[in-house]
Amino acid sequence: MGFAKREKKYKSKYNMTGTLGWIGNLRMNMERYLYFLHRVTGIGLVLYLILHILVTSSRMYGEGAYEISHSIINNPIADIGLFFVMAGLIFHGVNGIRLILNEYGFLLGKPTKPVYPYRQVLKTRGPRYFILLMIIIGAILLLIVGYELLLVWVF
Amino acid sequence: METVKKVTFRIKRWIPEEGKFRIDAFEIPVFRGMTVLEGLIYIKENLDSSLAFRRSCRMATCGICGIIINGKPMLACATQILHLNSDTITLEPLKNLPLVKDLVVDHTPFFEKQRLIKPYIIRQDEGEEYWNPTREYKQTPEEVEEYLQFSYCLTCALCYAACPTSGTNKNYLGPQALMNAYRFIADSRDEGVFIRLDIVDSPDGCWGCHLAGSCSDACPKGVDPALAIQLLRKKVIERDLGYLKTVKGTSLVSPLPHIEGAKRVEPPKFTIRGAKKKAQEILEKYFK
Numbered sequence: 001m002g003f004a005k006r007e008k009k010y011k012s013k014y015n016m017t018g019t020l021g022w023i024g025n026l027r028m029n030m031e032r033y034l035y036f037l038h039r040v041t042g043i044g045l046v047l048y049l050i051l052h053i054l055v056t057s058s059r060m061y062g063e064g065a066y067e068i069s070h071s072i073i074n075n076p077i078a079d080i081g082l083f084f085v086m087a088g089l090i091f092h093g094v095n096g097i098r099l100i101l102n103e104y105g106f107l108l109g110k111p112t113k114p115v116y117p118y119r120q121v122l123k124t125r126g127p128r129y130f131i132l133l134m135i136i137i138g139a140i141l142l143l144i145v146g147y148e149l150l151l152v153w154v155f
Numbered sequence: 156m157e158t159v160k161k162v163t164f165r166i167k168r169w170i171p172e173e174g175k176f177r178i179d180a181f182e183i184p185v186f187r188g189m190t191v192l193e194g195l196i197y198i199k200e201n202l203d204s205s206l207a208f209r210r211s212c213r214m215a216t217c218g219i220c221g222i223i224i225n226g227k228p229m230l231a232c233a234t235q236i237l238h239l240n241s242d243t244i245t246l247e248p249l250k251n252l253p254l255v256k257d258l259v260v261d262h263t264p265f266f267e268k269q270r271l272i273k274p275y276i277i278r279q280d281e282g283e284e285y286w287n288p289t290r291e292y293k294q295t296p297e298e299v300e301e302y303l304q305f306s307y308c309l310t311c312a313l314c315y316a317a318c319p320t321s322g323t324n325k326n327y328l329g330p331q332a333l334m335n336a337y338r339f340i341a342d343s344r345d346e347g348v349f350i351r352l353d354i355v356d357s358p359d360g361c362w363g364c365h366l367a368g369s370c371s372d373a374c375p376k377g378v379d380p381a382l383a384i385q386l387l388r389k390k391v392i393e394r395d396l397g398y399l400k401t402v403k404g405t406s407l408v409s410p411l412p413h414i415e416g417a418k419r420v421e422p423p424k425f426t427i428r429g430a431k432k433k434a435q436e437i438l439e440k441y442f443k
Contacts, residue, residue, distance in 0.1 A: 013254060014252070030368075099366055105389030111383075120371045122368045122371060
C-alpha cells in the first residue's frame, strides 16, 4: 500500500475542547472562573437586552399594548430575575474594569528571573488585591440594588 | 524497587483506524518516585506493546511528553504518580491539536504558529555579519532580564492545550507563539518590533486572549505567557498612540585587539551525507 493511501486510511481530527472547554479544563485557577462568569454574564446580558427591547417596543402599538406587556413583568418573581440581571451586570462591569487594566499591561509588574518556585504574575499581590477590591465594590453595588428592589415591594 | 501500591491507568486512546476514542485500563505497580512516564513505559514493556506515546529526555527538558493527567495538562516525566494522591489516573492526549494515535498528537499547527511570529533576531542592517556572524551584540544583564523568563519555554504545548481560546478558535496563534513574539520584541538586540506587532495585532493574535490565566498555570517552567501577552498588547497600544519610536538594536561588541591572528572557529563537519544540503534547504525555506 502506498504512503498516500495509508494516510487516507487513518483518521485524525482536531481534539478541540470547544465551548465546553470554558470550564472543561480541570486546572481551574481563579482567573479561569472569572473568565467563565464573564462570558456567561455577557451572554445573559445580551439575552436580557433582547427581552428588554421586545417589552419596551410594545409601546409602538399603542398605550394598551404597553400596559399589557408591562403587567406581565410587574411582579415579585420578575423582580428577583431583575436582581440576578443586575448582579450579572455589576459583575460584568467591575470585572470588565479589571480586564481593561490588566489586559493593557497595568498592575502586572515586570518579568522576573525564572527561579523555582516559579512566580505567576496573576497570583501576585497586585492583581489579587485588585480582584478583592472589585468584589467589595460589586458587593456594595449589589446591596444598593437589592435595597432598591425591596423598597418597591416591602415598603 | 519496592512496590508501594497498585494504581490503575485509564488511558483514553485515539484509534486512527476507527476514528474514535477507546478507554483502556491497566493496573501497574508503583514504587516511590515513579513518574507517570515510567508507568507508561511499564505498560508498553509488560502489558500492551501497541500503546503509543511520545517521550525523549525524561527530565522536563524536551517537552514532548505533555499529556492530560487527571484533566490537567502536565508533563508525564515531571509528574510523580504518588503525588497525584489517586488510585485511578486518567490519561488523555493533549487538547486543541490533531490526534495521531493513542496519546500522540501532531504538533505541526503549534509549530507553524510559532514560525509565523518570526522567532529569531531581526536586524535592519542585515548583511554578511548577520548571516555569518563574527562577533556578539552588546547586552547588559538588565536587558537580559527583560526577556529571560520568556526564553525558558520548552514548546511543550501545555499552555496551548489549557487555553480556552485555542479550544474554540483554530486560527488563534496561542499563548506560546504570542509569548515568543514578546520575547523577541523585548530583546534589546532585535529590530523587528514593527514587523511582529503587525503579525500579532489581530483578533487571532494578541486580541484573542481573554486573560483566563490557564496558560501560566499549566506552564511547567514558570514562563508566564499570560504576562507576556498583556505586555505585548501594551506594545501594540504604544505603537498605535505613536509612543513607540523606531527601535535601534544594540551594536556589535568591539573586536578584541589583543588577540593576534584570532580567527573564527568553524562548525563541525556534517557527518551524514546530504545533511548540509538539507540544512540549507530548511534555512532558505523558513528564514529567508
